[in-house]
Amino acid sequence: MDNLFEEMFTIEGIMGALVISDDGSSEFTKFSSPLSERIGDKDFGVFIKNSINIEALKGAFDSSMETLLIYEKIRLYIRKIKSGYLLIAMGMFVPVAMVRMNCQIIIPELDNFKKKKGLGRFFKNK
């Protein structure tokens, strides 16, 4: 899955990418420094489970095509994917349009990638 985000991480100011499932568990995380130092070894899935009412966030995320959460130090760009959410952590000056464009390429591949994990990868339809 790392390869899917290669292009995204070439955009200056991209700090991290997370793929989380519908229940909030983490399926993929990749952080660039300095965010990786700030996060340390804290597990996103555990954090969500212990600290967040994921349903309250999901309701808002699901009703929009994309969501941007703006904090003092970073922004989180969030997109619904087939079986969860894609979160991109970025600096204040990353052009959202560039991130959106990259997500448009990544999301279909991500859905495809997740599908391949099942038995479907061994069979094909007639």
Added chain:
Amino acid sequence: MGTDLHRVIIMIHNILVVDDNQPFLNLITKIFDKYKDKYSIHTSINGVNAIELLKSHNYSIVITDLQMPNMDGYALLEKIKKHFPDIPVIVITAFDKPKTESVVKKTGAFAYFTKPLVVEDLINCIDDLVKRETEGGRLNNASLEMFIQLIEMEAKTCTIRVLDEKTRKRGTLFFFEGDLFNARYNNTLGTKAAYKIFSWDKVTLSIENACVVNHREIRDELQAILLDSMRMKDENGATEEEFNEEPKSNVPINGKISQPPKQAAEKSDSLMRWDDSAVSPEDIAKSKLKHVINIDKDLKSLKVGNVWSTFTAQATALGFYFDAGNFKGAYFDKDNYENIIVIPMEGEKNIEIVVGSKCSPDKVIKSLTEE
């Protein structure tokens, strides 16, 4: 006077001459000195260096020799056709063979000359090429966005060379029957280049009545690209320094947080304040917003309430994981016409603003969260 000078700058076309024969380069530079009101000659001793120059400078035409060390004229021609498809290439060679002309023309060269060269023929050829660049007209101080929409509506096939009047940078847009097939900015092609070009405000356009590329690189809808580039322009409007100020308070990540600490929210300098004064928070918000958006046109509704309180509490908590600082607001892209911006206020109240799709969420949030 400024305008005259401006026009003179536009009229001068840069021509890159590539040849490993330095005396030839010196000679051609001298010959073109007579035409310095129209053409500016730049030279390169080989193909590799020429590609580097093409990446960083704007050239209208490339003239190249065929036999050169490192990268020969054939390879250079191929690279130019691939990465700089709008730049016509004229080939000049001393080693004329029966099939050479047809080969270089098939590869994409516009014209072929043999040495010894009849200078007048070369000048006429260059004049023709330059005329073609503007055969469909030239527009100064144009709004690119409006013009592009006309091209789409009229399903025009053309190559548009765009000059940003502010930075003097150039880019090229390739349209086939109203569809944006490709774009070039320096050595960047495709959607990225289109975004760059569409971010320019006032431009000069030169229109060539042909599309010199036949491969469609850009698949996105033109309207979507235009909309995105406008957003990008808005989002990049504020200066970097304004956003890079260190936050005044940080909330540490400290284990289990079922609700974000209230004290942290209450101390936050970034939350919108409202008190018991005679002026309503809606009016305060509107007075702040009028500096960043067109209230009459872009503000659809503005409400203060606690509908979003659970969401903002959780969004604040989510920020703890990233050590993101205080939560300043959220932006929801609902559709292409209306979007929602939610900003936490003191206490459990929030302000919900419905705006047109062209508004920059960063600017709106910044205007409402600053004192």
